[in-house]
Amino acid sequence: MSMLERGGNAFDAACTMGFVLQVVEPHLNGPLGDLVALIHPTGEPAPTVLCGQGTAPAGATIDHYRSTGLTLIPGSGLLATVIPGAFDAWLLMLRDHGTLPLRVVLEPAIHYARHGHPMLARTARTIADLAEFFHSEWPSSYATWLPGGQAPEPDALLRNPALADTWEKLLTEAECETGRVAQINAARRAVSQGFIAGSIDRYLRDACVMDATGQRRKGVLSGEDMAGWQARYEPALSTGHDGWTVWKAGPWTQGPMLLQSLDILSGTGIAAMDSTSADFVHTVTETLKLGFADREAYYGDPDFSQIPLQVLLSDPYARTRSALIEPTASLDQRPGAIAGYEAWATAAVTRAKGSSKAMARPEHPSEKRGDTVHLDVIDQWGNMVSATPSGGWLMSSPIVPGLGMALNSRAQMFWLSPGLPGSLMPGARPRTTLTPSMARDPDGTQLAFGTPGGDQQDQWQLIFLLRLIHGGMTLQQAMDAPMFHTAHATASFYPRPAEPGHLIVEPSFSEAVITDLQARGHRLERAEPWSLGRLTAASRSATGLLRAAATPRQMQAYAIGR
Incomplete structure (x- = not known):
């Protein structure tokens, strides 16, 4: 609401909400997760799909995964990761349809990461249940979610200073450019090709961590994979029902x-x-x-x-x-x-x-599946957003050292059998569950929901x-x-x-x-x-x-x- 009251539009507000949700509901979504959104700029005849679903890395082949002993892709660990898509998708929306500067949009998330937010009871329980596993297997997650070796109590303030530092560094680099669009593009490069991609690449070269099968495995995601992917727009599908039109x-x-x-x-x-x-x-x-x-x-x-x-x-x-x-x-x-x-x-x-x-x-200790968040925004001009971010859960993958964020686990939706539409293939998108909606009533009322x-x-x-x-x-x-x-x-x-x-x-x-x-x-x-x-x-x-x-x-x- 504060973004709207500053004169921002629905796209500015949605991006701000998206980044804050990554901080305050880390068991439901994170910066290195996934995003699917429907956007409907005022005056356009139909919504457009924003695809922030990253694809399988170049090394993600069925033969490689099966060679590690897998018949199903586990729900956690490094082989469950596809290219992170949420951050680039949010910034593509902000660049093309928003109005506010990147710093204004990111500052609320930085504030809550730096100074803390009341921990939801469910999040606190999840962290407490994983404390022993984090300590023995994912020490970077232990340091992030159990500072000082103590699990957070419900409603206690939880901070993620490493994440705040990451966003501040990103803004500092982006603001070396002149102009709003140039700064947003620079921030996208910092994630896909710059220091964030570099940190992920260096970590994954040597990391071999426990996943939901109870085995330790290395990942296949690389900085080169991240540099070769960008979020994109697509036409929405639709059908009619009793005079209504529904888009997906x-x-x-x-x-x-x-x-x-x-x-x-x-x-x-x-x-x-x-x-x-x-x-x-x-x-x-x-x-x-x-x-x-x-x-x-x-x-x-x-x-x-x-x-x-x-x-x-x-x-x-x-x-x-x-x-x-x-x-x-x-x-x-x-x-x-x-x-x-x-x-x-x-x-x-x-x-x-x-x-x-x-x-x-x-169930293995690291098999605690996260969930998802959803948001809908309509502004005074009639711009609309329906967005469903997910992935990058605190329980899906270890915190990447120095970044304060974890990788996603969306690759678990691929099958390890060839020749099927859901088969694991380098460059393919997993068939995700994320599914925002828009509809139009026969009387002209526009609806965003999810x-x-x-x-x-x-x-x-x-x-x-x-x-x-x-x-x-x-x-x-x-x-x-x-x-x-x-x-x-x-x-x-x-x-x-x-x-x-x-x-x-x-x-x-x-x-x-x-x-x-x-x-x-x-x-x-x-x-x-x-x-x-x-x-x-x-x-x-x-x-x-x-x-x-x-x-x-x-x-x-x-x-x-x-």
Whole structure:
């Protein structure tokens, strides 16, 4: 809000939020993580995708990873790392669409890193649980997160002076240039080719650290990899549903799954269903299972694989998928039949059968998976941002000495089998879970929305959107209503488990609804109260009226405006 009140726009505000979140929620995102965003400058006909998803390094080959004894890429450690993308993407947005100087945008993050911020209870618990592992295996992380050998208490101030020093040095170098754009470009070079890339390169030459498999391995990321990559813009994908238009990023994210789900649901009578009823929960869950099956079979980086998007997002294909929804819960993985892609579908089904065995595997100390953050901003001029940063978690990789930041672990979403759209390939993007959204109501209202939550992101977003479109709910009502999701599909995160037929619901659903769902064959799990869904949203009507909402769940999301 302070950026907006200084005269900055939505893009300035989003960048500031992004950098501060890296400091205050280090278990959810970091500077060397990933970013996917939708941006909609005022006056443009449609949003644009900002891709801050880094690619696999040149040395990241299936043969090399298998030679280290891996059959799955672990969820932590150095081989889980792709080229860091978040910082370059934020600065590309700031350069091309923001108005404020880089120093103004970075200063709040520097302040909290230097002087401290109250530690969230969940973050404090995570650090405490990892204290012994950090001490014995990742000493740079131990020094950062347990200063003086003491785990931080909830609400105690935690500082990261090394990160503050890194940003100050970056600003000093950038400000040797004249002009806002030149300074931002210089800062991008400092990360991709300068002292930050150099520190990462030197560290990775010798580092051999413990990962989630319990083995020590060296990484393959190099300074040369970082110098050869930049964030970029892409067209957004879209579909229509009951007069609405919804936009998502491409098949290198899970975003098209939400579009597919809307198309499938158009043939189910969803508009007439009470959005807290068993019929609604069952129909949406069965639709999501079909969308997930296609995600696992057909999604990947379209720069490297011919993704059949024209088929997946076509009305005839949606009708064939809708016809598969039955009165009882499906326990099968059922990707659609697409001519010429039979091998991909077969591989996805085979993987899913093997993935259910991962549930019984004991967890390694470094396997504590992080999560994600999400933000939505609309300014007085109508500029819009929906951004989902993640990765670079404090538990994903050791702190790079001297930088105060950890590398990402997004490579765990690749498969170590060749010939598939999700196969590990140098230069390819992992099929990420990050999936921000934008939509337009028939009355012209523009909406930016999203959520953290890994594989749950497009599930919760779909439920929220359906409640807006068909349920007549406000933004806040659609978030506050009972939530649910399924873990039926193969998970995106190591060790890639699957739970066929799984459905978890909040206890705010009536007992009659829960009993009905069990009778339909769903393998039901009752969630803790107010524990599912972490949505935020902001909208702007055709007359300029701004609205926003944030979930009360976990007490970490806020909607503010003036």
